[in-house]
Amino acid sequence: MDWEVIFRNAILAGISREAAVYAIAAVGLNVHFGYTGLLNFGQVGFMSISAYGVGISITQYGAPVWLAFIIGLLAAVFLALLLGVPTLRLRADYLAIVTIAASEIIRLTFRSVALTDWSGGSNGINGFADGFYVWNPFDPSVAYGFGSVKVFGNQAYIIIVGWTLAVLVTLLVWLLMRSPWGRVLKSIREDEDAARALGKNAYWYKMQSLILGGVLGGLAGIVLSVGQSTVQPDVYSPPVTFFIWTALILGGVGRIWSPIFGAVAFWMILSLANNVLDQATQAGIVPAAVTAGVRGGSIRFMIVGLGLMLLMAFRPQGVFGDRNEMMLADR
């Protein structure tokens, strides 16, 4: 077994643009669930609506890149309002139901045949990100990195942009949650009736939280689409939402650094499971029949799933969480 390949790939997966995208989206989910107690099971819907917002405004309307980014983020604000107005006055479960449905409606609408001329149908939208790579300071034909961990210029560029954004939004959320505004969000998570009795319009605070977290989801979608130079509808399918949840829970809900930690850990574990299986198969340790074809891909998710179950059994609060808080929730 070639451990160097295994670890190199794990590190590359941990710093990949996908990990950065998941981290940003998980920061948004942390605002929703970790700090406000909102159950958003459609974070991928915010990602796709912003990604399409950027793609469509460039390819269809010739918008400059910076304007397209703003339009993309405004699309996420719009989606948050659309979902929040009918559901945030109701119990938390309603938002959960509506968000998971909405994320699928968005995906199916963008990939529909009727809208092919506008949103590209199942092929999505391609070649809109050139305006972003104009600012790339790296040479696309040169591999950058340390030792054998190397990525080409365009990748290096998107990785640095992605992780810079991930750290910036983490700091933003940290500052917000220390402010009185953040204190009110946490009070709503703990007891909405009491927050109202203190003169707080809980509905409006929940709406602000939904918008903020949704915009962060949108930002993640934009980074992903620009990084891939394409928006494919089926990239934005429901499992993405649940992988982001996995990353957040892995790190610990309601903790400031857990989205970044969880996203890196999630992708590294996935890569490790994959590569160890591959290498073990090649070395004859695991029979080839077990990992043949698509089965290998499924098995790595089974391993991650098993890992998550063990985490829930032995450390339900995640890596950074506080066990006391978990206990209080049951009382």
Add this chain to the structure above:
Amino acid sequence: MAITHPLTAALPSTQEALPDGPVVVADDVTLAFAGVVAVKGVSYEVAPRELFAIVGPNGAGKTSNFNLVSGVYQPTSGSMHVLGHDVTTMKPHEIARTGVARTFQNIELFENLTVVDNLMLGRQQHLHYGAGAAMLRTRRVQQAEVANREVVEAIVDFLDIQSHRDALVGMLPYGVQKRVELGRALAMEPKLLLLDEPVAGMNLEETEDMARFILDIRDELGVTIIMVEHDMGLVMDLADRVLVLDFGEVIANDVPSVVQRDPAVIRAYLGGTDMAELEGTR
């Protein structure tokens, strides 16, 4: 324990003069849930600085009445005025902003936050800066934070919960949580304080402490108080006036000594004319 921060200085607006007339006016208020009438044509007035108690057997509509004042329910008919505002159709957070604070029958604290954070949330209406300024930690924000922390400290001293200051509220014993909830309501600098069963589930000593706090809040701060309570001894000792409800209707509204001898009240409580038990609770 020496009081280092006097509460009267920390909560100045509680002592401001109230508008003339009663603090609460309930006029022929009825509350019905799909045919079940919880409150039937109830009228009463609460005077400034009064300690007004609402009592009655289980299911008499005490807490329903309470929730009508705080806006959790809106009357099916009739009108409700609080501190000069018509609150008949106002929402709970809007009524709270007029100067009404409340505690809950089953403690509703922010369990995963510290005692100080819970009390600071009570101060929220008195923080006049936004999240943006708070993120930059401007000078004004720091001053406001310090000033409000001082108010919170005064309340912590008053309630004698110094040693629990930084504990997560959910980890504290029941009696202390009751105090913290009272403290959070006080931190709002209310003009009207609604206490829903403030001594429920407490032992004698804790009950006496709480009674002391309630009297101090009324006497020193001049806050008008409406209290729903099952402990007859406490109500008869503390209250200036007692409203007795039975099956959603007012059956008596007078000073404790008169209410105690009211045949309708005795009948509602005991189903007979024997007043020994009411006397015995004193």
